[in-house]
Amino acid sequence: MCTTCGCGGEGATIDGHDGHAHDHGGNPYQPGARRRTQGTGQEGSAGSRRVLVEQAILAKNDALARINRERLAAKGVFALNLVSSPGSGKTTLLVKTIEALRGRLPVAVVEGDQQTSQDAERIRAAGAPAVQINTGKGCHLDALMVGRALERLPLETGGLLMIENVGNLVCPAAFDLGEAHKVVVLSVTEGEDKPLKYPDMFRAASLMLLNKCDLLPHLDFDVEQAVAYARRVNPELRVMRVSARSGEGMADWLAWLEAEAAARRDPGHP
Numbered sequence: 001m002c003t004t005c006g007c008g009g010e011g012a013t014i015d016g017h018d019g020h021a022h023d024h025g026g027n028p029y030q031p032g033a034r035r036r037t038q039g040t041g042q043e044g045s046a047g048s049r050r051v052l053v054e055q056a057i058l059a060k061n062d063a064l065a066r067i068n069r070e071r072l073a074a075k076g077v078f079a080l081n082l083v084s085s086p087g088s089g090k091t092t093l094l095v096k097t098i099e100a101l102r103g104r105l106p107v108a109v110v111e112g113d114q115q116t117s118q119d120a121e122r123i124r125a126a127g128a129p130a131v132q133i134n135t136g137k138g139c140h141l142d143a144l145m146v147g148r149a150l151e152r153l154p155l156e157t158g159g160l161l162m163i164e165n166v167g168n169l170v171c172p173a174a175f176d177l178g179e180a181h182k183v184v185v186l187s188v189t190e191g192e193d194k195p196l197k198y199p200d201m202f203r204a205a206s207l208m209l210l211n212k213c214d215l216l217p218h219l220d221f222d223v224e225q226a227v228a229y230a231r232r233v234n235p236e237l238r239v240m241r242v243s244a245r246s247g248e249g250m251a252d253w254l255a256w257l258e259a260e261a262a263a264r265r266d267p268g269h270p
């Protein structure tokens with residue numbers, strides 16, 4: 001079950017293969033650990049047992065995320081975790097980014113969706129290697145899934161790894177995948193209030209891409225208000241206005257990616 005919504009991740013697959021018998025409640029390498037965590041008899045109530053299980057789940061995930069992060073750092077790879085509600089334009093932004101960076105910066109992609117490999121196919125068609133994780137009933141990627149996907153993905157030294165998370169503004173906020181930053185994509189068709197309604201996600205992100213800005217003339221979306229709401233929950237949040245459709249703002253996004261990736265190539269980078 002998920003620590004947040006209680007969903008199950010059983011049946012996750014990576015490129016169509018059995019990813020792992022996914023059980024957030026247990027050590028993935030030692031089936032049964034969840035029962036040991038739950039069954040001490042010392043917790044007193046179902047509520048406190050649940051807290052203990054959630055802490056164990058996130059601690060396990062954090063440990064695996066650290067392994068992913070070390071692995072990526074060893075190759076000087078700059079990794080981002082793209083999070084948003086479904087349809088904000090993550091895959092379209094990735095396709096445009098891959099096309100623009102061709103010959104400048106190698107990009108590899110991990111795609112997360114509950115079902116289908118359509119997004120991985122869009123990425124491969126754009127010219128980048130991609131691995132598709134299908135989470136089944138799960139509503140987010142976790143560090144174990146991404147670690148398994150990395151084993152199948154050709155990662156070039158000094159390149160960029162883009163992880164497109166399952167479309168969901170809630171659960172992916174809690175799960176570190178080993179990325180350098182979470183990037184939250186908010187499209188202007190979703191309403192200004194989403195940062196206030198889903199603050200955990202906007203707090204966890206370092207950068208907000210405000211996408212579909214080409215549609216602004218047709219909407220009453222208030223950009224200043226949306227940015228103010230986002231900064232209310234995360235004063236440090238960087239914001240870029242973009243349109244994957246028109247190309248507006250893409251130069252700033254690409255320049256940021258290239259600068260951050262170049263910094264990771266420096267062996268002295270933390």
Ligand SMILES: Nc1nc2c(ncn2[C@@H]2O[C@H](COP(=O)(O)OP(=O)(O)O)[C@@H](O)[C@H]2O)c(=O)[nH]1
Binds near residue numbers: 090093167212214243
């Ligand atoms: N007008 C407009 N449509 C966009 C833009 N980016 C994506 N879309 C459209 O939004 C829909 C969802 O895009 P997709 O990339 O699949 O979103 P994802 O679910 O976040 O990966 C598609 O119909 C895209 O063509 C944009 O910048 N402007």
Ligand SMILES: [Mg+2]
Binds near residue numbers: 090091092119164
């Ligand atoms: Mg997508």
